[in-house]
Each structure stands twice: as structure tokens, then as C-alpha cells.
Amino acid sequence: MxxxxxxxxxxxxxxLITPTIVCGQEKSSSVTTGGxxxxxxxALFEDPKGDWIVDNLLHNRLKFRIYAGSKFTFGMGMKxxxxxxxxxxxxxxxxxxxxxxxxxxxxxxxVIDENxxxxxxxxxxxxxxxxxxxxxxxxGRQRINWGQTFVWNPNDIFNAYSYFDFDYAERPGSDAIxxxxxxxYSSTIELAVKxxxxxxxxxxxxxxxxxxxxxxxxxxxxxxxxxIVIGTGWSGAFGSTSFRxxxxxxxxxxxxxxxxxTGMFTLSLDRSFSNNALAQVQAMYCNNPLAFEDFxxxxxxxxxxxxxxxxxxxLFGSLSFPIAPLFNFGISAIWYPELNGYFAGPTLDxxxxxxxxxxxxxxxxxxxxxxxxxxxxxxxLRFKYSF
Numbered sequence: 001m002x003x004x005x006x007x008x009x010x011x012x013x014x015x016l017i018t019p020t021i022v023c024g025q026e027k028s029s030s031v032t033t034g035g036x037x038x039x040x041x042x043a044l045f046e047d048p049k050g051d052w053i054v055d056n057l058l059h060n061r062l063k064f065r066i067y068a069g070s071k072f073t074f075g076m077g078m079k080x081x082x083x084x085x086x087x088x089x090x091x092x093x094x095x096x097x098x099x100x101x102x103x104x105x106x107x108x109x110x111v112i113d114e115n116x117x118x119x120x121x122x123x124x125x126x127x128x129x130x131x132x133x134x135x136x137x138x139x140g141r142q143r144i145n146w147g148q149t150f151v152w153n154p155n156d157i158f159n160a161y162s163y164f165d166f167d168y169a170e171r172p173g174s175d176a177i178x179x180x181x182x183x184x185y186s187s188t189i190e191l192a193v194k195x196x197x198x199x200x201x202x203x204x205x206x207x208x209x210x211x212x213x214x215x216x217x218x219x220x221x222x223x224x225x226x227x228i229v230i231g232t233g234w235s236g237a238f239g240s241t242s243f244r245x246x247x248x249x250x251x252x253x254x255x256x257x258x259x260x261x262t263g264m265f266t267l268s269l270d271r272s273f274s275n276n277a278l279a280q281v282q283a284m285y286c287n288n289p290l291a292f293e294d295f296x297x298x299x300x301x302x303x304x305x306x307x308x309x310x311x312x313x314x315l316f317g318s319l320s321f322p323i324a325p326l327f328n329f330g331i332s333a334i335w336y337p338e339l340n341g342y343f344a345g346p347t348l349d350x351x352x353x354x355x356x357x358x359x360x361x362x363x364x365x366x367x368x369x370x371x372x373x374x375x376x377x378x379x380x381l382r383f384k385y386s387f
Contacts, residue, residue: 035062038384055085077125083118103175104195136180148233152308154248154264155233160305186210200225244268250306262288277321284314295365311336326351341367355386
């Protein structure tokens with residue numbers, strides 16, 4: 001462990017153990033704070049009768065906002081994660097993967113890296129925002145969310161994410177400059193530029209308008225110093241059912257005149273009911289899905305928007321509903337026809353007290369290609385306190 005890591009240990013342990021001391025203060029007019037701390041036990045196995053890989057994650061997130069007058073805002077978010085268990089011990093590349101920062105600035109530190117324990121601290125938001133009239137400019141590490149649907153977002157070209165990574169609700173950010181202009185209350189013009197740790201450039205523009213009760217968006221740009229992208233998306237409703245969709249075409253810059261591009265098209269329907277139940281369905285088509293190797297690919301932390309499909313067609317469905325005032329049950333599934341496989345997972349959320357929640361999450365993956373069957377089970381128990 002480095003001298004830098006040793007020097008940071010007392011401060012990071014303090015943040016992990018006593019987050020309420022740091023963030024539980026009364027909010028002032030110029031500074032706001034918040035965050036959460038959670039403890040999650042996980043188990044991974046192929047067969048319940050076989051070997052289990054058991055781990056624990058103690059996760060503390062801190063969020064700060066400083067308001068300097070009416071035009072300037074400074075934002076910072078950091079996550080401190082203490083990993084312990086079998087995966088840290090068994091996987092020689094685990095620490096490097098956790099400590100990898102895809103941004104142009106390396107703001108991730110493995111403070112402790114021992115045989116069965118890993119403490120990582122990452123600043124995943126760090127920006128300054130200027131707003132005046134119809135103009136908003138934000139510079140720094142930020143989330144640029146251009147997605148309209150819930151599971152797969154081919155329009156989310158700046159920071160795509162994996163649906164299965166449920167414990168990272170804030171989603172990844174980008175080291176970027178983002179300019180937003182609001183010509184009217186129902187329209188937006190955006191320009192954004194991002195650079196990552198490999199010096200790859202993403203630059204794009206987006207126009208969003210409202211028509212017939214729907215929000216429509218149109219985008220075009222250059223992604224990861226590799227592809228020209230054009231796309232569109234929409235969200236609205238007919239009756240009590242929301243209707244959303246996204247379309248993107250990624251064309252390699254070096255082969256702009258041929259047909260080697262990747263096209264992604266997704267449609268989504270969701271509906272809320274009077275008893276707070278929620279039903280969702282989403283389908284996606286991709287002409288050039290990624291080659292499937294194993295289910296670990298589904299958890300990739302450096303996904304691009306064109307790397308979301310592992311089957312030409314994918315179909316998602318979910319249903320959640322309260323089974324008691326403080327209990328909510330959900331079930332979701334994804335069908336991958338080309339993999340002859342599927343994902344299925346139930347969830348149970350229990351509100352123990354104000355700002356204290358318990359969750360049980362199960363994820364089962366199964367595939368059978370050319371008589372090569374792969375399956376995996378992941379179970380999670382999580383306690384979470386938000387402040």
C-alpha cells in the first residue's frame with residue numbers, strides 16, 4: 001500500500017463509520033449535504049449444493065452542494081467502498097478493476113489492498129455550474145443523461161450503464177463540458193464534450209422539443225473517437241400508459257460509406273396502477289450484438305451505448321406491487337433468444353423505519369448455446385440508511 005494510501009486511511013475510515021457526523025448537520029442556505037451508508041452481503045454460486053463465493057460491501061456515499069449566489073453552484077459526490085470476502089481474495093484483477101477510473105482525471109484510490117479486504121474511495125461527481133437566464137453551463141465530472149427508457153439506453157452516449165448494477169443508483173459520470181440552452185419552457189438545445197482516460201473524445205448535440213404531448217429528441221455526434229452517431233428518442237403517454245423509445249445508429253468513422261454500422265432500436269411501455277403497482281415492458285433490436293462470453297460481461301463498468309446488446313432481440317418485463325404498507329415485491333425477467341437464455345430476478349423491499357430500508361435481491365442467469373450451458377445465481381441482502 002502506498003504512502004498516499006496510508007495517509008488517507010484515518011479520514012476515509014471516519015467517513016465510512018460516522019457519515020451522519022459529516023452530513024447530518026442542519027442545511028444552510030448556501031450548503032446542502034446528504035448521502036447514505038449501506039451494508040450488502042452477497043453470494044454467488046452456480047448450484048446451491050456447490051461452492052459459494054461470499055462477499056460483503058460496506059458502501060458510504062456523500063453528496064455536497066455549495067450555492068455561491070444565484071448563478072454559481074459547486075457539486076461534489078464521492079463513494080467510499082469497503083470490500084471484503086472471497087472475490088477480493090480469489091480474483092487477482094479485482095482491485096485494479098475497482099480502482100480503475102475511466103475519466104480523464106484519476107479520482108479513484110485503492111487506499112487498502114490486502115488479501116481479503118479492499119477499501120476504495122472515488123470522487124464520481126465534481127463540477128461547477130453557471131446558470132443565467134436561458135443558459136446553463138456545467139464543467140467537470142457530471143452525469144449527462146440522454147436516455148428516455150429504463151433498461152437499455154442507446155441514446156445515452158456519454159455514460160451508459162448496466163441494468164444489473166442496482167447498487168449504483170447515481171449511475172456513472174463523465175469528465176465533460178455541457179452547455180444547455182432553453183429557448184422555451186418545452187424545448188432544449190444541448191452541446192456536450194467528454195474526454196476519457198484513453199484520450200478518446202465524445203462530442204454531440206441534442207435538440208429536445210415537445211409536440212402532441214410527447215417529448216422528442218434528436219441527437220448527432222462523435223463517440224469514443226470511433227463512431228459517428230445519429231439518434232432520436234421520445235417519451236409520452238396514451239391514456240394511463242407511458243410510451244417511450246430510443247433509436248441510435250453508430251457508424252465507424254473510418255468506414256463511413258459502408259454498412260458496417262451498429263443500429264439499436266428500443267421500445268418501452270410502463271403503467272402505474274391505483275394500488276401503486278408498476279408494470280414495464282421493453283424490447284430491443286440490435287443488428288450487431290456483442291459476442292457473448294459469460295455473464296460477467298453484463299456487469300461491465302465501462303459500457304458504451306452501442307455495447308448494450310448480447311442478442312439480436314431482447315425482451316424485458318417487470319412487475320412490482322406492495323404486498324403490505326411497508327413491503328414491496330417485484331419480479332423482472334429478460335429473454336435473450338440468440339443465447340437460448342434468460343435472466344430472472346425477484347426483489348423484496350422493506351421499509352424498517354424512516355430512511356432505513358432492507359432489500360433482498362436475487363439474480364439468476366441461464367444460457368444454453370451449442371450444448372454449452374452457463375448459469376449463475378447471485379443473491380444480495382442489503383441494509384441502507386439515507387441521510
